[in-house]
Amino acid sequence: MSAKNIIYTLDEIKDLSDDELYQRLCECWGITNGKIEVWGELEISADEKWAGIKSVRTAENNLAISYPLYVSKNIDDGVFLPPFDAKKLLKGQEKVWIKCQLEFAKPEVRKKHENPFLLSVKRNSSERLVTLPRFNKAQILDDEVSSYLTETIYNLHFDAANKKITEVLAGKELELNQIESKRKETSDSVNNLAKRKNELEINREQLQSTISTQKDKIAVLLQQYQNIEQEMSQKIERLKSYISEKALFLKDFEFIDSEDFDRFIINASPSNERPAMLDFATVFDGDYKQAVSYIQAYLKEQDILYPRHIIENYLTLIRANDLIILAGDSGSGKTNLVQSFARAVGGVSKIIPVKPNWTSAEDLLGYYNPLEKKYLATPFLEALVEAQQYPEIPYFICLDEMNLARVEYYFADFLSKLESRDVVPEIQLYSDDESAHVLSELKAVVSIIASAQSKFSKDGIVDFVKLMQDEEVSAEMKRAFGFSDKDSLIKYHGDIRRMLSGIMNTPSTIKIPSNVRIIGAINIDETTHYLSPKILDRAHIMKFKSPLLSDWEVILSEIASYGFDDVSKPLHFEIEALGRRTPYPKFDREDAFCKLFTDLNRDFFHPLGIEFGMRTIRQGLNYLTLFLELNADRDQAINNFIVHKVLPKFTFDGNKQSGNATKLNLMENALVEQLKVVIPNYESFSEEFSCIAGLQSMIDNAKANDGVVNYWA
Structure with a gap:
């Protein structure tokens, strides 16, 4: 659409609305898109009180325009732009070319200038032009706009070209500087390498000289050692002869019996014949996943069925070297797991019944009778002493019905010794x-x-x-x-x-042997005591249900899939393969596991009144590392850890407030949903060992029991 040559008188347009006036301008100037967008040259007055654009052309069709009035109201007189906005566009230059949108000036301004069509620049619509809009030669000749080819246009293109050249030169200069810097670095590196080579040559010559000197010294020392060894051998023989003479005297006069004489004088090892076994390191190449499969299959041959996840969990806890507490109803297979697993790995199980009247460590370990000048040992201590005599055999000592007496009374001191992870725990029995x-x-x-x-x-x-x-x-x-x-x-x-x-x-002190694992078995009923927070904080709780509730067909099918031809022999582990007592991994704020449980503690455990410290997280890191060696399911490991270390501490009044909700509501409406996000595959876990199922069960029981939350109920 081209411009229309229409001229109006003031009387013709005095009664038109702004929308109608705007439409008349668009028709006169050939604007079809409904927006008066123009480009022109921006300048500002010397006193900076007025600014505007001149040499105005439409952006749509590149036509020079003027107001369609009989009175002299040429748009080339300038379209007003607030000086403040103009200075931001000029950026210190005298003139620039801009593109903008126009709108009607204020009514009072139009009335003052007797021009209903008077336009001004719309705020925030202006932008500087890098290149001028294209227009054809005919337009230039017809409209006689040769004034556009002014110094301003020349400067515009010159500045753009100059800027481009400057940028290119700056880039080349930067490249040259980088090349020069790299050349200097390379030269320095070559010089340093040459210097280092010379130093190494000197050091090599000095080292060869030192080695030669040390070889001579070693030869001299070796000869001296051989002389000393020969001399010591003679002295040891004389000492043995002396000890033997005195020991034989004690034996002859019946101060010691033959068994003690053989064990302490002749160093005869107690006889403990072990059955033929498969070697874990040789047969399975140290693969714990294969070991779990074999143990489960071996137990099946002994008519003992456990789901795989129980064997996985129990073996991981054995390797963690922490106190394990097996919880469940009578007959649920707690002590049977201890005994059968011990047989499966060629170990020894010792079941020590706990008495209700135990009140101190003496009931667990015994005491020294000063009248008889003799230490009165307990079956528990005798098991430790026996384990010391067979350091290559794993010993699993189980305190049966551990909570018949208060555990913190008779076991707390011993548990404190077990906390030591960097040294071998030692117990002083008597002076x-x-x-x-x-x-x-x-x-x-x-x-x-x-x-x-x-x-x-x-x-x-x-x-x-x-x-x-x-x-x-x-x-x-x-x-x-x-x-x-x-x-x-x-x-x-x-x-x-x-x-x-x-x-x-019974020596005065005894070290807890590395081949010993301490396990507790507890029943929860009206005759037993709850475990204190101190015990829960240091132990892993593994809860059992009746084996009659297990799906035996699934277990048998699982075992058949392993494809073992012969599972008649126990699986031999070196003691270190069953776990070493090493310090727990360090707490790392950036570790995903640490972050997860730090957040859960802040958002849920602490508001619920659950004690959960950094040591517990470090125990979890240790468990996680060991579990992943036999099962790559990280979610399963996190689930198990919550079942062991968090849920057993849920004993409180769910009706109490925690923030804006009750503790029971916080559990049901927030914690359960959060754990479903943390453990997305929770539905694939057995309900018996699912933290979400366990949490939901506590919630349901609490609703039926006046809001009292109790894991042990």
């Missing part, structure tokens, strides 16, 4: 002075017997009772001991024998 006293008394007795035997030339009598039957020797010994005729040397001999046996079989 070293007691054993020193017994040995001192024994030495005196032996000296007196030997003296009396020698004095009366009774070397042929090596039986204590027969020696005492000799009147001369008996009288001499009573005199030496300060005994009266009523005192019994036979009874005194028995006391010495008993005391000596006590300190030989």
